[in-house]
Amino acid sequence: DAGITQSPRHKVTETGTPVTLRCHQTENHRYMYWYRQDPGHGLRLIHYSYGVKDTDKGEVSDGYSVSRSKTEDFLLTLESATSSQTSVYFCATTGTGSPLHFGNGTRLTVT
């Protein structure tokens, strides 16, 4: 799993509350990504980072923000959680010459 740790593994939160998911990697990979997995949609890219403080939007970025203050940590924040953000969230990393490696996911339920 390329030394990727996602926390928490499970979270239940209420609509309207802010939520932050953490991804920590020990591989010193430059690139980091957040995907969400939903039935009927596969995995969709939310945001990605190509270095410390360098981030960009993916195809489903509305309602999400990210931060990367250190190479090893990539945070995903839901500003005000909605039921449509109930999903499984996967962090992934890659270094030059290697395919994308994924963490084991965070299951988020917004009630």
Added chain:
Amino acid sequence: DQQVKQNSPSLSVQEGRISILNCDYTNSMFDYFLWYKKYPAEGPTFLISISSIKDKNEDGRFTVFLNKSAKHLSLHIVPSQPGDSAVYFCAASTANFGNEKLTFGTGTRLTIIP
């Protein structure tokens, strides 16, 4: 707009037989294709890939075929084993093991029947 499509949500195959998983894409800019395998409660793991300059890539029991003119790729697993039961995602990219923004299909759940 689903740029990568896996039209079979599920597939059941007898142990020892060949499993064939299919994937179609619409974006002609894709030049690198990957298959990922996912077990429950785990993240997807890389299985095999193919560049658009090739039409076949083989790794042990796994072979990926690419037909660029038809915008179609397939994953063959032979012989199929019980441990192959998982969800398989097809993915495509315009980058090659660099800044990969992968576009994924919706997945096919493969069940190997003992």
